[in-house]
Amino acid sequence: MIEFAEASKLALNLILSLDADILEIVILSLKVSVFALIIACIIGFSLGSLLASNKFYGRGVILIIINSLMALPPVVVGLVVYMALSKSGPLGWLNILYTPSAMIVAQSIIITPIVLALSRQVIEDIHNEYYDYFKSLNLTKFQIVKSLIWDARYSLITVSLAGFGRGIAEVGAVIIVGGNINHFTRVMTTSIALETSMGNLPFALALGIILLLISLSVNALVMALNLTSKKYAFG
Amino acid sequence: MHSDRIKQIFINLELKPDNSFLPLKTENLSYFIDEKEIISDLNINIFSDEITIIMGPNGAGKSIFLKLLNGIIKPTSGNILWNKRKDFSFFSGRQALVFQKPILLRRSVAANLDFIHNLTNIKAKYDQDQLLKIVDLLNKKNQPARLLSFGEQQRLSLIRALLFRPSLVMLDEPTANLDPASTKIIEDIIVSLKEFGIKIIFVTHNILQAKRLADEVIFFDKGKLIEHKNAKEFFTNPSSKQVSKYLNGIL
Numbered sequence: 363m364i365e366f367a368e369a370s371k372l373a374l375n376l377i378l379s380l381d382a383d384i385l386e387i388v389i390l391s392l393k394v395s396v397f398a399l400i401i402a403c404i405i406g407f408s409l410g411s412l413l414a415s416n417k418f419y420g421r422g423v424i425l426i427i428i429n430s431l432m433a434l435p436p437v438v439v440g441l442v443v444y445m446a447l448s449k450s451g452p453l454g455w456l457n458i459l460y461t462p463s464a465m466i467v468a469q470s471i472i473i474t475p476i477v478l479a480l481s482r483q484v485i486e487d488i489h490n491e492y493y494d495y496f497k498s499l500n501l502t503k504f505q506i507v508k509s510l511i512w513d514a515r516y517s518l519i520t521v522s523l524a525g526f527g528r529g530i531a532e533v534g535a536v537i538i539v540g541g542n543i544n545h546f547t548r549v550m551t552t553s554i555a556l557e558t559s560m561g562n563l564p565f566a567l568a569l570g571i572i573l574l575l576i577s578l579s580v581n582a583l584v585m586a587l588n589l590t591s592k593k594y595a596f597g
Numbered sequence: 598m599h600s601d602r603i604k605q606i607f608i609n610l611e612l613k614p615d616n617s618f619l620p621l622k623t624e625n626l627s628y629f630i631d632e633k634e635i636i637s638d639l640n641i642n643i644f645s646d647e648i649t650i651i652m653g654p655n656g657a658g659k660s661i662f663l664k665l666l667n668g669i670i671k672p673t674s675g676n677i678l679w680n681k682r683k684d685f686s687f688f689s690g691r692q693a694l695v696f697q698k699p700i701l702l703r704r705s706v707a708a709n710l711d712f713i714h715n716l717t718n719i720k721a722k723y724d725q726d727q728l729l730k731i732v733d734l735l736n737k738k739n740q741p742a743r744l745l746s747f748g749e750q751q752r753l754s755l756i757r758a759l760l761f762r763p764s765l766v767m768l769d770e771p772t773a774n775l776d777p778a779s780t781k782i783i784e785d786i787i788v789s790l791k792e793f794g795i796k797i798i799f800v801t802h803n804i805l806q807a808k809r810l811a812d813e814v815i816f817f818d819k820g821k822l823i824e825h826k827n828a829k830e831f832f833t834n835p836s837s838k839q840v841s842k843y844l845n846g847i848l
Contacts, residue, residue, distance in 0.1 A: 488703070495700040497669045498692075499716065499761070509712070513703045 365563070372564030373571060381568070388572055391549040394462055394536070395529040398469030399477075402529075403522050405470075406477030411507045413478075414486035428482070431475035436468075440538030443468045447539065460541040465549070468535035473525040480524065484517040485510045516591035520584050527580050531573065603789040606727055607759070611719060614794025615690040615764040616646040618679040621666070626675035628661055628820075635661050637820040639675070643813075648787070648797040650807045650828070653817035654848050659800045660697065662817070663767050666798070667694045690764020697769040697800075699750040701742040706734060706753060709742045713760040728756050732782055748779035755783055759790075766790060767798045772806065784810065804844060808832055816840050818848070 376384055413421065413428075445451050447459040447467070458464045488510055496506055511518065533551035540547035542556055550569045557566035621643040628636040636658045643649055651659045664670045666677060668685070679685050685692060702709050707725060714723055729735040732752035737745060742753060751771055758766060768787070772780040787810060791797055801807055807814060811828035818839045824831060835841050842848035 492700060492702070494664070494669055494696065498667050498694045499713075500668070500686075501716075505716075509702070 369563040369567050373568035376564060376568040377571060384565070384568055384572070386545065387548055387550055387553050387569065390462065390547075391530060391551075394465045394469060394549060395526055397466045398473055398529050399522060399526045401466070401470040402473035402477045402525050403518075405474050406481050406521075406525075407511055407518060408507070410478050410481035411485045411510050413482045415489050415503070415506055415510060425479075425482070428475055428479045432479050434472060434475060436472055436532050436534035437538065439468055439471050440535030443471065443535065443539050459539060460543060460547060462540070462547055464539040465536045465547060468539045469529045469532060472532055472535060473529045476528055477521055477525040480521040481514070481518055484514050484521060488514050516587055520587055523580050523584050523587075527577060530576060600785065600789045600792065603731055603786060604793050606724075606731060607789070607793050609727065610723055610759060610762065611721070612759065612762055612793065612795070613690065613764070615688065616794070616796055618685060618688040618690070618765065619646055619796065620644045620680060622678040622681075624676045624678065626665065626677065627673050628658070628665060628670065629673045635820050636665065636672075639820075639822055641815065641822060641825060643798075643815075645813045646794070646796050647812035648791050648799060648810050650811035650814045651798065651800045651817065652802070652804075652807060652814055652843070653823075654843060656819070657817035658820040659817055660769050663694060663769050663798065663800060667692055667767060669694075688764070691761050692765045692767065693758035693761045693763035695751075695754050695758050695766070695768040695771050697771070697773060699747075699754040701745075701750055701753065703743060704741070705739050706742050706745070707738050709753060710757055710760055713757050717760070717762055719762070723760065728760070731786065732756050748775045751775060752779060752782055755786060759786075763795065765796045765798070769800045770802065771799075772801070772803065780806075804832075816843070 413424065443464065444459065446453045447456060447464055448454055449459075456463075458467070489506075492510070492513075496509070501509070531551065533555060536547075536549055537552045537555065540549070540552065542548050542552040548556075550573050554566045554569050554573070557563070557569070621641075623639050623641045626636055626639040626641075627634065639662070651662065653659050661670070665672055676683060679688065682688075702712060704712070706729070710725055710728065725738070726735055729738055732749075732755065734745075734749060734753060734756075737749065742750065745753060755768075755771060766787075772783050775783070784806070787797055787799065791812075799810065808828070811831075813825070813827050814831040815822065816824040816831070816837075816839070823837050823839050824835065826836075831840070832844065835844060839848055
């Protein structure tokens, strides 16, 4: 208990003194997850709106696969991306294994099914509501998708924040494809794992507190957005 | 608002009457949902360029008929001919359909109007305030459309339809469950549209309203055409049992 109290005190000191190593790790973590999120949103929103606004043979099977991919084990993603990016792998020529780029690829693969599945559901609800009206206006597919994404914007921000939360808290895949290299591919989760195993509890705890604060902020933002959209009946 | 004032707003909106799509003819028009026949072998000729009211008991197929005309759903069999052509887009005007339950975008009142104006590719700005004044919604311009009362939503739906610059306006029970003030605003606009030369097809259950507005009446029952007459004759001299019962509140 004394050790925990001491570690907490040291951790708070590290945070408040804006320790350079901690800052570097936090900034890299945010960069990797934000880039991964941008990729996931571009793919997820566009495919999600197309799936939401089109009925075709085999759609049900695709939805089941996408929903299942939401629970994709990160270590399996890490392993597959590692094999694909290693020298002998099909994408070895990219030469990005053990770089932040590889970590972005892995996180994108983990986040995309979440963003895709949730955005499909959100957009489909609005599409069902608008269906007759849009049909009566004889809109093009592009006009429909554009309008649906715009009108679902509050919910889609919530969806993207859920994806971000999943990405930033992930450890299994990034440690495999990033290698946890100091000052290069070390992010918060991989650092916590490493520093804990080395007994550097204050450092691990400081990162843990920051990770928790980020998670809390994301959730607070989600709640605020939900309340705002309900208040103004946009959502 | 005075009818001349409303018509001036139509002119400012560049609303252009064009009835070249008439006569509207349906040939053996049928529509099935699963095995159930909703519209049955319908043959109608609409020549009137004024207000055609469609009446009939619940489940008669009135709303489905409007959706078929609007192209939201495709007939199971038969044809809809607009001046001998199957494609309404051949004609210069557009069709606008006002639904019984308003479908408004999750945006502000102003943004709902702008959405339609932008679809028309008319570069010139329109006077939004003037348009909102007709339906007494100017003070709600920046409010979310879905927070309006039902009557306000329906009034917004109607002026939004006008921004589509239609030559044919179809309305599916637009005043059902509305208070008298909202009903009057909507009826005034409908009458002004008719006087301006815009064709109106209007579904209603309200017999008094039909008497006030109709130039001709089409009566459906169970998906079949029962009567199609000018309004005066329809109300004074119905030739079918169904219409007599309906007008006497029995059907």
